Amino acid sequence: MEFQLTESQRALQDAARKYAREVVRPKAAHYDETSEFPRDLLSTAFELGLLNMAIPSEYGGGGLSHLEQVIVCEELAWGCAGVATSIIANDLANLPIILHGTEDQKKRLLSEFGQKLKFSSFCLTEPSAGSDVAAMSTTARREGDEYVLNGTKCFITNGGYADQFTVFATLDKGKKHKGITCFVVEGRPAGVTTGKHENKMGQRASNTVTVNFDEVRVPVANRIGEEGEGFKVAMATLDNSRPLTASLSVGIARAALEYSLEYSAQRQTFGKPIREHQGVQFMLADMGMNTHAARLLTWESAWVLDEGQRNTLQSSYAKCFAADMAMKVATDAVQVYGGYGYMKDYPVEKLMRDAKLIQVYEGTSQVQRLVIAKELFR
Known part of the structure; x- marks a missing residue:
């Protein structure tokens, strides 16, 4: 058991600390006051390799270990927790693909994040299903080689700017948690709409919206895991x-x-x-x-x-x-x-x-x- 960081981990910590001190903190009060989306700060984070930390390097991401990710995240939150939340939202949204996606899904759905500034959102919480995930109302029905999604997700980080959504929906509400399945919605196809940016008490630099899915079609190839494994x-x-x-x-x-x-x-x-x-x-x-x-x-x-x-x-x-x-x-x-x-x-x-x-x-x-x-x- 050791408590000493390696030389590379200290260098990573120093880089994240410098970004937080020189880039984030000078603008933290502004974004807190205005509640604007800090795209310029996130663009800089992307250029420095501080975005998409969890995506393996073979798919264009940072490929950081879990320990390295938390070392970086502490520094980001020291600068501004709202900006940090905006940065790590991609990691949360992409984790289902990283953990349970096929090789084809990882190549298709992750690689572009390393090539350009792109945002993804994790869509689990609903107005009447937060802590009680099994009570979710968003539905999915199979039609040939596609699924059709209908429902509303709330408190979605970066949802107003995302062009990829990891969505959890149920194929059968009667099965409760055993009916839930995970899907990836690419882009903003017909039927995907977002509500107003929520006027939050804190972490105001992070974009938080409601995302609606109205007859949104998703190819079977974008189902993560098997039916009922969501x-x-x-x-x-x-x-x-x-x-x-x-x-x-x-x-x-x-x-x-x-x-x-x-x-x-x-x-x-x-x-x-x-x-x-x-x-x-x-x-x-x-x-x-x-x-x-x-x-x-x-x-x-x-x-x-x-x-x-x-x-x-x-x-x-x-x-x-x-x-x-x-x-x-x-x-x-x-x-x-x-x-x-x-x-x-x-x-x-x-x-x-x-x-x-x-x-x-x-x-x-x-x-x-x-x-x-x-x-x-x-």
Whole structure:
């Protein structure tokens, strides 16, 4: 067991940190305020090889290990969690193809992402089917060599700009999770429409929309896995993506800690910097301790995948702990700043808003605890 990064991993970390510091952070407040899609930042990320990290190199992607992906993602989230979410959305959407696609599907559906700036969206959540995936209403029916999709997906990241969608639909609602199947919709064929960009509390730099599928035709060749295997595909995808989501939390918390350390050294009360007051020191100590603990959980959950093992328990530990930790650390950062922390002129209120979303998406903190309990019962 080693905790030292390799030389190549440190170089990757440095490159991602430089991008976050020099490219993302100077514009983070602007995109948070305007809620515009940060295409220029994503274009730069693509040029630097920070987009499509999970796609194997033989298909034109970064081919990074899971540990390397979370190292990069922490740096991106340290710069801006909304921008980081926009960057890793492609990895989430393409994971079903990477994990369960045929060789032909991987060549057809992944290779173009390495050639040009292109966005893909993961379409699982519905207005009435979030945590309860088996209750989904989006349907698929077989007609010859095609499937026809009908339904609505909500809270879809990059959905307003995507020209490829990984969609989960049911062939038979009566079968619940056993009826779900995964499909890839290429381009924006007739019947694919998107709603307005959601006016979110945090992570406002990421595009979030509703995507509607009305009699959308998909060739059988774009079915990922067999009929009825969609639930298994989705769960395997989330096992793989949870370390990335956890690393977003670590990046937010690290930023909150660093800002708090800096401010507490400058702000004075009762004749001395506030960091010399024991009450503030306890807060800073907890922030540092829990950020580090979350990072180690996250790295372990990625390492388990790199070892070729199932990581459901470890990734749920990491995602749940890190999400709750980031919310607490960001809230404490606002407290360290006092009244100024509540103002948009200072950076920590944004971190608090950004952190909240991670307790909700890709499995709420409550659902993670259900998964953890189920794994412990095994």
